[in-house]
Amino acid sequence: MKNRELIKKTKEINRFLRIAYAKSIKKRKAFNIPFCRSIKESIGAFIEVIYKGLPCPYSLKGTCAPCGYSNIPVAVSKEKIWQSLVTQTDYILKNFEKLILKKDKVDLPHDPKNLVRFALSPTGSFFSNFEIPPKYRKEILEKFLRFSKERNFEFEIFIEARAEDIINLTEREKREITNILNELNVTILLGLESINDLTRNVIYCKDLELNDFEKAIEIIRKDLKCKSGAFIFAGLHSMNEIETFNDIKKTLLYLKKRKILPVIMIENLKSFTLPHLLYLYERHKMIDPFTIHKIILFMSSIFENKKLEWLFADPVGGPPAPKVHAFKNRTKIACPKCSNKILKGIRNLRENYSFNEYLKTTNAIENHKCFLKYESYLNSLKSQKNLKERVKSNLDFALKKKVEYVKKISF
Numbered sequence: 001m002k003n004r005e006l007i008k009k010t011k012e013i014n015r016f017l018r019i020a021y022a023k024s025i026k027k028r029k030a031f032n033i034p035f036c037r038s039i040k041e042s043i044g045a046f047i048e049v050i051y052k053g054l055p056c057p058y059s060l061k062g063t064c065a066p067c068g069y070s071n072i073p074v075a076v077s078k079e080k081i082w083q084s085l086v087t088q089t090d091y092i093l094k095n096f097e098k099l100i101l102k103k104d105k106v107d108l109p110h111d112p113k114n115l116v117r118f119a120l121s122p123t124g125s126f127f128s129n130f131e132i133p134p135k136y137r138k139e140i141l142e143k144f145l146r147f148s149k150e151r152n153f154e155f156e157i158f159i160e161a162r163a164e165d166i167i168n169l170t171e172r173e174k175r176e177i178t179n180i181l182n183e184l185n186v187t188i189l190l191g192l193e194s195i196n197d198l199t200r201n202v203i204y205c206k207d208l209e210l211n212d213f214e215k216a217i218e219i220i221r222k223d224l225k226c227k228s229g230a231f232i233f234a235g236l237h238s239m240n241e242i243e244t245f246n247d248i249k250k251t252l253l254y255l256k257k258r259k260i261l262p263v264i265m266i267e268n269l270k271s272f273t274l275p276h277l278l279y280l281y282e283r284h285k286m287i288d289p290f291t292i293h294k295i296i297l298f299m300s301s302i303f304e305n306k307k308l309e310w311l312f313a314d315p316v317g318g319p320p321a322p323k324v325h326a327f328k329n330r331t332k333i334a335c336p337k338c339s340n341k342i343l344k345g346i347r348n349l350r351e352n353y354s355f356n357e358y359l360k361t362t363n364a365i366e367n368h369k370c371f372l373k374y375e376s377y378l379n380s381l382k383s384q385k386n387l388k389e390r391v392k393s394n395l396d397f398a399l400k401k402k403v404e405y406v407k408k409i410s411f
């Protein structure tokens with residue numbers, strides 16, 4: 001089966017589930033207050049502010065199988081929602097002490113005085129003209145810059161974007177925002193997910209060619225003169241633990257070589273998504289805590305204990321924490337005790353960047369009997385071939401079950 005056909009099936013399922021989700025939402029309105037995630041729930045060890053705006057336009061096209069961003073506030077005009085992003089910015093600045101400075105400790109040990117680091121997230125892409133048209137984008141960035149100057153703060157801001165939106169920036173906009181971005185010390189984080197085409201474009205269904213990703217990185221560096229980063233996704237449907245581990249390893253090495261900041265994301269299941277459907281029908285084994293442990297051991301072999309060499313997103317996801325995540329689900333092999341040690345280790349590691357501390361926290365898990373079970377499970381996977389066949393079989397299954405699945409979870 002051709003990749004093209006598998007992508008078509010994935011998009012059909014995703015679109016169906018997103019429309020079903022949108023129909024289940026009763027209230028649609030523009031919001032004046034953004035989400036504010038604490039250090040523990042963010043993409044790194046800093047606060048993350050998430051604007052409540054229009055949905056990511058790619059989600060409407062059916063891309064990105066694990067993504068749960070499909071709230072479509074159709075009843076409100078786009079203009080109102082765009083304007084609400086400015087109101088949300090005013091809210092952040094008015095409540096800056098409470099939201100960004102005091103909510104959690106932001107001053108990490110070796111930051112220069114007054115450096116305030118946080119992430120600014122749109123629904124999908126900060127540079128999408130559908131989500132935030134250029135004039136609003138500029139207004140928002142200027143507000144942050146003015147505030148930082150008035151208050152004598154130096155900011156370091158992480159902003160999420162789609163590669164295509166960076167490529168599509170006009171020369172005029174690039175000229176207008178480059179200085180602002182630089183004064184705000186912006187790092188632009190792109191969704192890459194994996195360097196493997198089958199993983200990225202068929203299983204994750206990203207709709208992104210690797211050379212477009214590289215083109216966007218070049219624009220970020222050369223034209224916008226910003227730092228760059230990329231999301232990596234661990235735990236996709238149909239892939240087994242060995243495939244996942246090898247995939248992450250290669251993607252981490254690729255990013256490290258190019259000095260692109262990796263942001264590691266661990267799957268957690270959202271309702272109305274393809275992986276959740278497959279999980280409910282016992283066709284998806286979530287990434288095992290031991291595989292996540294192996295990824296961390298690999299990271300410790302290629303990275304030093306240096307802060308901001310990588311970011312690790314909240315491994316559980318939320319708030320509120322989902323009922324099913326990698327450390328709590330019926331498919332995992334690591335026992336609750338070992339799972340908790342790994343989870344605790346990651347929570348500390350993403351803040352203190354000490355692999356030694358991580359090893360102390362997870363001490364002896366490899367001697368526990370559940371690890372033997374995990375190893376024999378890995379051995380049983382060695383003979384498993386033809387990932388594409390497994391993908392096809394899961395997609396055909398999901399196509400048949402999608403209506404029943406929606407009914408099942410709507411109660």
Ligand code: SF4
Binds near residue numbers: 063064123162
């Ligand atoms: S680009 Fe991001 S927000 Fe949009 S569908 Fe993909 S993962 Fe979701």
Ligand SMILES: [Zn+2]
Binds near residue numbers: 370
């Ligand atoms: Zn155990």
